[in-house]
Amino acid sequence: MTTRRARALPLATLTAIVIAIMLLLSVGMAYVGVTWYSAHLEEDNNRSLPPEAAAAYRLVNEGRVPDETALRTLVEHLDALVAPTDFKVQIATLAIGLVSALVCAIIGVYLARRIARPLETLSGAAEVLRSGDFSVRVAASPGTTREVSSLVETFNALATSLEQMEERLRFSNMAVAHELRTPLTVLQGGLQGILDGVFPMDRKVLGDLLLQVEGLARIIEDLRTLSLAIGQKLVMQRQDLDLAEVVETLLSASRPMLEAGGLALETSLRPARISADPTRIRQAVLALMENAARYAASGGSLRCETEQLPDGGALIRVLDRGPGFPEDMDAVAVNPFWRGDASRSRATGGTGLGLSIVQAIATAHGGDLSLRNRPGGGAMVEIHLRAAGEAS
Structure with a gap:
């Protein structure tokens, strides 16, 4: 895709090249046609001259001077041929010009249709997309312009996104x-x-x-x-806070729940100042604690960390030694009501919306949620919160 896109010309450049080629072709066709007709007309005029005048004409073309009588005869006949010859040349020039313009117009229409064909295909695909069929895709034709290639890629990406949604x-x-x-x-x-x-x-x-x-x-x-x-109305009350203090308070309240699940809590809470909504941060961390108590109790330990990032952002990291995430980890936070074990009931598995909510809270703060499996078993969840200026 990158190679094809690098070779594609911009639409403005391609249009300028096509116009220049059409102009050159039109001028060239007119020049060749007029030159050929002039030579043909000259031969006809020579055949219509008397023998003496024709001989004098050949001598003049060869750079020699004919005798006075032959030269006078040649001049008299040429004077009679000037007006009709000029008229024929003008008519021929007009006709050849029109023919060359028509030929160039036909070629130009063909090239224009070829350039516009991907746009027609895109228009038809957009109609199909509007009707609700999100499986439609458009193949980029070879030799198309850079803008059209980019438009095709954007359309296919949009169709894929709508289909996934x-x-x-x-x-x-x-x-x-x-x-x-x-x-x-x-x-x-x-x-x-x-x-x-x-x-x-x-x-x-x-x-x-x-x-x-x-x-x-x-x-x-x-x-x-x-x-x-x-609706982008999740985070409404931002304030400057230390994530370490917020998380420590929540962990103190959650410790009985974790101990009841057989989890020993470890912490490494470094100061991490950020502008965030403390209520939503507590909600996100509590959701992670509840998930760990349900899914990672077999690991026996849970570690929570906070960290200030060099770019001014902050990080909340939760690590466990449970079974970890499945291979298709994209489905964990993207799909609502996801549960680590399909056989879990609502009583043991919660609503299944926990990680989706955590991801929504992270995104509302301009950050993101990262899910990874730890070497040796277990899961690692990171909430990355960006600084206020970076998030905006």
Whole structure:
């Protein structure tokens, strides 16, 4: 792709070259045509001269002087031929000029259509894309201009992005329906059983139903967070803070949850000042802690680090010794409701929106989320937050 793009000429350059070639071709055709017709006309005129005048004409062309009588005869006949010959030359020049212009116009139309053909293909593909078929792609024809090649690449990238977005939206809709169906079914069955007198209305039954309501509320809140992120309204209260202090406070509150999951907490919290929304930072770190307690409990240890970056940004790093991420790590944070184990229930696997929310919070701060597997087993998650000027 790079080689083809390097060889492609800009549209302005190609247009200038085509115009120059057409002008040269038109002038050349006119010159050759007029020269040929003039020679042909001269031969006809020579054949129409009397023998003495024709002989005198040949002598003049050879650089010799004919006798006075022959020269006078030649001049008399040439004077009679000047006006009709000039008229014929003018008519021939006009006709040859029109023919050369017509030929150049035909060639120019062909070249213009060849240059514009990829644009026609793109226009047709755009109509297909508008109709909702995001699988359409356009192949860049060889010899096209640099701008058209760039436009084709951009169109294909846009179509690919729209196709991926459609797939994610379809998956998200199915996942939302699946996640909401189970607690709603449990609630409906439980309430119907109480109304029918099948279940007693005691604290245990009501407590079980309340757990389902809490699960629904959490899913709705997580979906609201993602919606705010899409509308770029997730981070509203930025302030200058030290990530080490924010994370340390949250880890102190999360320590009982981690210890209950069998995780020993290690920290290396270096000062890292950044302009960020402390509520969202706590939400992101808490989501990572909950994921670690669910997925990485078998590793027995969890390490959390903060670090100031040379470019003014800051880094939050969480490391564990659990099973790590799957090979297709792009699906982990991109696809909502992803779980490390498809067989996990909602009670053990959460809503599945944790890493998607962490990624949304990092992106809202102008940063990004990095997921990697550690040598020797385990996962490493990094939240990279950029400085305010860099993020904007």
